[in-house]
Amino acid sequence: MKQKQVLLLHVFYWLLIIFNGLLSRAVYSKSGLDVLDVTIFLANFLGFYVNYFFIAPRFFNPNRFYMMIVVFFVGVFVFVLFRYSMEELLLPALTGFRNYAEGTTFLYYFYDNIYYSSLTVFVSTNLWFFKYYFKVEEERNRLVEERKHAQLQALKTQINPHFIFNSLNNIYSLVYQNSDKALPAIEKLSELLRYSTKDLEKDVISLDKEIGYIESLIGLEKLRIKNPELLIIEKNINHPKINISPMLLVPFVENAFKHGDFRDKGFVLKVSDDNKVLHFYLHNYKNQKVKDTASGIGIDNVKKRLEILYPKKHELYIKDLESEFIVDLRIIFPYEND
Structure with missing residues (x-):
């Protein structure tokens, strides 16, 4: 031009x-x-x-x-x-x-x-x-775009090992306890790996696939939780085929399971896309007995990707309280999703 x-x-x-x-x-x-x-x-x-x-x-x-x-x-x-x-x-x-x-x-x-x-x-x-x-x-x-692409590829490769590590830890615990839930857990993980291996190579996937990751992850985690009914999930998706970067929301849910208290508590997860504005809300309680110095890896990863992918088109509020952790994210989808 x-x-x-x-x-x-x-x-x-x-x-x-x-x-x-x-x-x-x-x-x-x-x-x-x-x-x-x-x-x-x-x-x-x-x-x-x-x-x-x-x-x-x-x-x-x-x-x-x-x-x-x-x-x-x-x-x-x-x-x-x-x-x-x-x-x-x-x-x-x-x-x-x-x-x-x-x-x-x-x-x-x-x-x-x-x-x-x-x-x-x-x-x-x-x-x-x-x-x-x-x-x-x-x-x-062109160089800026190449640098952004390289950064995103590097960030996405950080997600997969972190995600696998946490899931394997959960399955190891079930196997160690000789739980009947071990085999279904392995099947769930296999399903998640098929998704992630195929779609992490793409720049974008549909919103319903990203939510599918989350639902599969929750299904995997429910196998080890005594009170799965405490996991409250509200979903209101009107544009399931709208594009989103893969594994952008999953780390928040993964972080909740890794550091949350699920002995007699659960979490509240709400996802909606009214007027093509994605609203992701997650509220969970912390496990006070677990202190992981590496807990911020997944969250920091998402913050960097949001800055690259949606500059001035997103709002991320995180409340890291003494016993609670709240994530409130809004993303205004770009016009090419119309």
């Missing part, structure tokens, strides 16, 4: 030059096409694009501003060289006509044409700057 804008500036400049030529002929009551009109137009055109494609790119140095003066005078020299060759060498040889008096030196010709060439060199150099700036801007945006 930006390259198209530069092209339109080129077209506009040459239309302006042609219009100015026609206007001057009308003002000065000239008729017919003067050969000098052709030669100066050709000198302008050739000087313009030699400067645009070769001189400005060759001499420009952002650390040496004085080189722009060099660009200007080299551009003027090229313009003068083209015009001098046509008007003082080619025309006299073909027609016997010349623009300047015979014997005019090249130095005089150069000095006299600084005025006529200045606009051409100035506009040509500035249009090259536009193209250069757009190219640099596109490259910068």
